[in-house]
Structure formats: structure tokens, C-alpha cells
Amino acid sequence: MSPSPATAVVLVNLGTPDAPTAAAVRRYLAEFLSDPRVVDMPRWLWLPVLHLAILPLRSRVVSEKYASIWIEGEHGPAQNGRAENGNSPLAVYTRRLTRALQAELPQAHASGVRVIDAMRYGNPSLAATLQRLRDEGAQRIVVLPLYPQYSTSTTASVGDVVAKFRASAPGVEVKMVEDYHLDPGWVAAVADSIRAHREANGAGEHLLFSFHGLPQRFVDNGDPYARQCEASVAAIAAALGLADDAWTLCYQSRFGREPWLEPSTEATLATLADRGVKTVDVVAPGFAVDCIETLEEVAMMLAKGFAGRGGTLRYIPCLNAEPAHARALADIVRPVLQATEA
Numbered sequence: 001m002s003p004s005p006a007t008a009v010v011l012v013n014l015g016t017p018d019a020p021t022a023a024a025v026r027r028y029l030a031e032f033l034s035d036p037r038v039v040d041m042p043r044w045l046w047l048p049v050l051h052l053a054i055l056p057l058r059s060r061v062v063s064e065k066y067a068s069i070w071i072e073g074e075h076g077p078a079q080n081g082r083a084e085n086g087n088s089p090l091a092v093y094t095r096r097l098t099r100a101l102q103a104e105l106p107q108a109h110a111s112g113v114r115v116i117d118a119m120r121y122g123n124p125s126l127a128a129t130l131q132r133l134r135d136e137g138a139q140r141i142v143v144l145p146l147y148p149q150y151s152t153s154t155t156a157s158v159g160d161v162v163a164k165f166r167a168s169a170p171g172v173e174v175k176m177v178e179d180y181h182l183d184p185g186w187v188a189a190v191a192d193s194i195r196a197h198r199e200a201n202g203a204g205e206h207l208l209f210s211f212h213g214l215p216q217r218f219v220d221n222g223d224p225y226a227r228q229c230e231a232s233v234a235a236i237a238a239a240l241g242l243a244d245d246a247w248t249l250c251y252q253s254r255f256g257r258e259p260w261l262e263p264s265t266e267a268t269l270a271t272l273a274d275r276g277v278k279t280v281d282v283v284a285p286g287f288a289v290d291c292i293e294t295l296e297e298v299a300m301m302l303a304k305g306f307a308g309r310g311g312t313l314r315y316i317p318c319l320n321a322e323p324a325h326a327r328a329l330a331d332i333v334r335p336v337l338q339a340t341e342a
């Protein structure tokens with residue numbers, strides 16, 4: 001066997017349950033929702049609420065949603081110590097994107113670069129992946145969180161794991177990409193995916209840019225997420241030459257009772273239906289790959305709700321493992337790799 005390359009790129013996504021069962025969803029949500037970056041209530045208050053009220057109810061309901069989108073028949077070789085979560089769309093597309101990026105980067109470093117996928121929560125664990133790379137002799141690691149827009153709840157949480165690893169492995173150089181919300185290659189790839197959808201299906205009467213939401217309080221406390229979502233959309237709309245009244249930026253996937261970013265995707269669709277709009281295209285440029293929030297919430301539930309109001313919602317898939325996506329990420333990673341070689 002050839003020795004492992006001394007340079008690695010780690011594509012990090014949020015994470016997903018190992019199976020579409022209540023028990024697996026409970027394990028995953030327990031880890032995810034215990035992260036103070038995600039829910040910042042005092043632990044003594046939040047942990048009892050989480051374990052006694054939220055997890056018992058939500059795990060079963062959400063496991064049925066996962067079951068409705070689980071990808072069948074994907075039994076590729078086990079990679080990166082993965083358990084059986086290979087068939088969650090988020091895991092499948094992240095793994096395919098990792099392979100596509102690997103194919104884009106062969107010449108980036110004299111000794112070759114190994115591209116590997118990892119998850120902030122669940123499997124394959126980011127912390128364990130970084131430790132394994134160190135044990136296998138990696139000297140330089142570039143961590144690329146698959147969040148185009150920076151948020152403390154997502155990117156900074158990956159940063160926490162990276163910071164802990166750095167402290168435990170002073171000999172390894174670790175760089176992390178903070179965001180790529182205005183990267184020209186990424187903006188062009190998203191714009192091209194919308195253009196291709198419009199060429200194939202005709203343009204809908206209105207285009208929604210739907211992003212995962214965040215408590216408004218996070219933004220009030222300085223989280224740049226909403227500003228970066230707005231900047232991404234302005235750049236994508238400009239690349240497409242869209243008129244200002246042809247699109248709306250909105251936020252989906254609300255969780256809990258406090259105010260989240262507005263307007264919500266659901267309320268925006270209701271307003272459009274009331275105005276008599278019949279066809280709406282929805283794209284989700286905050287998600288690198290499709291997942292429960294795009295496939296179940298948007299393409300299934302919100303589409304059903306809009307159909308009930310007499311309209312048609314056409315969901316434009318995420319960039320997933322498209323070659324243009326892998327090329328954009330390669331262009332983002334290459335200069336960081338070169339900077340680590342010096």
C-alpha cells in the first residue's frame with residue numbers, strides 16, 4: 001500500500017442520523033442539540049427540556065420524515081469508518097462530492113492530496129477523522145465546512161472541533177475556510193443551476209431563495225449569517241440579470257418559539273399564492289447538498305402546501321456532486337493548500 005499523502009482536505013457537513021429510526025434520530029439530535037453553539041440556553045435549563053420533552057416526541061416524527069427521503073440501494077464501500085448512515089441523502093451527496101473534489105485536486109500538491117468527508121455530529125465524526133489523519137501521518141489539513149455562509153451555529157462549531165484538535169496536535173498545520181458566500185465560482189455554479197432549470201422548464205413566475213433560518217437574536221448579537229445570505233443572493237440575482245421584484249429571500253426550518261429570521265419560506269409562499277402566483281421556483285443556496293430540510297421540508301411539504309393553494313412549486317436541487325460544484329470548491333481549496341506548502 002502506498003503511504004497516505006501528508007496533505008488532506010476534509011469536507012465537513014452538519015451530520016445526519018445513522019438510520020431512519022427513532023433511536024438513531026434520537027442519538028443524532030441529542031448530540032446536535034446539546035451543542036451550546038446551536039442552542040445557547042443555560043445547560044441546567046435546556047438539557048432536561050431536550051431529554052424529557054423534545055427528544056422523545058421529535059425523534060419519532062422526524063424519523064418518519066427521514067424514512068421518506070432515505071436513498072435506497074446505495075451500498076458503496078464503507079469509507080472513513082462510517083456506520084450505516086450511508087443512505088441519508090446528506091451523507092450520500094457529501095460522499096459523492098468528496099469523490100468529485102478528489103478527482104479535481106490530484107495535482108494540487110507534489111505528494112498528492114487526500115480528500116475525505118466528515119460530519120460535525122454523528123458519523124463519520126470530524127474529531128475522530130482529524131485524529132486518524134494525524135495518526136496516519138498527515139502534516140497539513142485543510143478543513144472546508146460545507147456552509148457557504150458563515151454562522152456561529154454551524155461554522156464556528158466546526159471551528160471549536162478544529163481548535164481542540166490543533167491544541168492536541170501542535171505538529172500538524174490546520175487551516176479552515178470560514179465561508180465562501182461570494183466566491184465567484186460558487187456564485188456562477190448556483191446561477192448556472194438556476195439558468196439550466198429555467199431553460200429546461202421555463203422560468204417560474206417568482207424565484208425564492210430559501211435559506212435555513214436562525215434565531216434573530218443570533219444576528220442581533222453579531223452573527224454575520226443573514227448579511228452573507230443577502231450578499232450571496234444579490235450576487236446570484238445579478239449573475240442572472242433578475243429584476244428586483246422577480247425573487248424573494250426567505251428562511252425555512254424554524255425550530256423553537258423565539259423569533260427567527262424573517263420572512264419565513266412558508267409565509268412567503270402563502271403571500272405569493274394570495275397574489276395569484278401559480279408557479280414558484282425554489283432554490284436553497286445555503287445548503288451545499290440536498291438533505292431533509294430541502295427534500296422533505298421544501299420539495300415535499302411546502303410543495304404540497306402550495307399545491308393546496310392552487311400553485312406549483314418547482315424545487316431546484318442543490319449543487320450536490322455536480323462537476324461545477326467540485327470545480328468551485330477546488331478553486332476555493334487550491335490557494336489554501338498552496339499557502340500550507342510554504
Ligand SMILES: C=CC1=C(C)c2cc3[nH]c(cc4nc(cc5[nH]c(cc1n2)c(C)c5CCC(=O)O)C(CCC(=O)O)=C4C)c(C)c3C=C
Nearest residue numbers: 014015016017038062090151153154212214255291292293
Ligand atoms: C436551534 C436549532 C437549530 C439551529 C440554530 C440551526 C441552524 C442551522 N442548521 C443548518 C443546516 C442544517 N440543519 C439541518 C437539520 C436540522 N437543524 C435543526 C435545528 C437547528 N438548525 C434540527 C433540529 C435539524 C434536524 C431535523 C429536524 O429535527 O427538523 C440539516 C439537515 C440534516 C440532515 O440530516 O439532512 C442541515 C444541513 C444551518 C445552515 C444553520 C444555520 C445557519
Ligand SMILES: [Fe+2]
Nearest residue numbers: 014212253293
Ligand atoms: Fe439546522
Ligand SMILES: [Fe+2]
Nearest residue numbers: 253292293297
Ligand atoms: Fe427541519
